[in-house]
Amino acid sequence: MKIVVMGAGAVGCYFGGMLARVGHEVTLVARPVHVEAIRREGLVIERADGIHRVSLAATEDPAAVAGADLVLFCVKSTDTEIAGETIRPHLGPSTAIWSLQNGVDNAERLAATLGRPVSASVVYVAAGMAGPGHVRHHGRGELIVEPGPGNEDFAAAFTAAALPVTVSGEVAGALWTKLVINCAYNAISAIAELPYGVFVAEPGVPDMMRDVVDECSAVASASGILLPDDLWEKVRAIASTMEGQMSSTAMDLARGRPTEIDHLNGYVVARGAAVGIATPVNRALLLLVKLRETAAAGVGRSFRPARPRPSHRPS
Template sequence: MKVAVMGAGAVGCYFGGMLARAGHEVTLIARPAHVEAIRRDGLRMEARSFDEQVKLRADTQAQAAQGADVVLFCVKSADTEEAGRQLKPFLRDGVLLVCLQNGVDNADRLRAVLPGHAVAAAVVYVATEMAGPGHLKHHGRGELVIEPAPGSDVLAQALVAAGVPTELSPDVRGALWMKLVLNSAYNAISAIARKPYGECVHSAGVWDVMRDVVDECVAVAKAEGVRLPGDPHAVVRKLVESMPAQFSSTAQDLMRGKPTEIDYLNGYVVRRGEALGIATPANRVLWALVKLIEAK
């Protein structure tokens, strides 16, 4: 299978790298520093069960996606429309685009830019970071839940064969919202403290704040008509057990001086709460504090 990864940061490098290890033809579209290192040495995948230099292609331009059967769409949420427009001239008929992004509305926004192409939302559960140019560190997990779309069954089979637990689910919306609950509970707190999840939750009052955040998210989801799978509070408490050393993606962005996706996490909950007449003070405070730090 010919695969392009648009916006190959930590998430895209992990799933693209896993497919490349399984023999698929993968091209990472990434920032120049990563591209230069990967072209020279391959992608270093420092995973929990292996440490390898994986040979694959890398490029800085969207044109490198030309002819791809699948595009793993991994750009930051704020860049969804622009990245879609960059890809548009190079997408073949029948291509499948899979949104491996934070937030709940990226697939809809990408469909608006790329009418006529198959776009599938996906929920990502993986703890990764880019430790340096062309150097991926995998801290835990690695599952995907993908929305059914033309070609998604073939991709799911390829991912499973590559060692990526993958499920096709018609109720991706509920799973996306559950992921939004997790991100809203953890990301901003990890970013403000600049600490991993395991250290954050042991600080006085943090579990109480996270409980308030989750309650607000659940109220907004219910008003949106979203059915959350499972108990959100239990899921939030369990997450730290599987990735205690993980810094949130928001924390990683702030520590690198990059824009965050907080507008599409706690900020999204705040906006939808306002539209639906639901108060979201805990989410508003976390969103505002991250924006304040980001502005520095």
């Protein structure tokens, strides 16, 4: 199959690289620094079973989607419409599109931009870029994707590449479940600059996370979304299965880039306002991350607090 990854960061590089390893024709549309490294030395995939170097195509040009059987759309939620516009003129009539993005509404937003169906999917993988053209895999690597033309065949191809895919009509609930997990972990990891397994051990943090989950659950229920009964157990389990993982929000802040917080805790806050549900803990985390974004952008670095004036009061 000819597969193009649009927005090949850690998730896109990992899935694209694993598919290329088993012989699929994969092109990564990525940032220049990664494109140059991949063209020069191939894509490096670092996994528990060793370091693998994979030869595949890489480019900065979104026109690479032309002729693709499948496009894996992996850009940040903040860039969905802009990136969608860049590929729209080049898509073939039979090209399938999967949204592998955080948040719950990206597939819908992308479909509106492209004027064609987009399959929503839920991604479960822990990975990060260890350097240009070098992706480090920390765990998992499966997908849930909604039904669509050809999706069963694509799912079989992914599964054969050690990327298990389930085709399911219950993607909306799974997307919301992942959203709740992201809301519970991403902002705290970014604010504290700590991995999951460290900050959950701090007294009071699990209680705050439970408040986040309860707010998200109330908003989901008011929105007609059915979440699993064991949601809190699923949330807590992440600290064990991804103990050393830093959130994508933390990594964006570290690189001085805008985060997806508006599409995580920010989405819950906005949706909560629309359905009449108060979300004070999510709102606090949203605002704290926005302040960290401002600091990361260098705003206010020239500020110096005024020196206290000497007191002339009698002693």
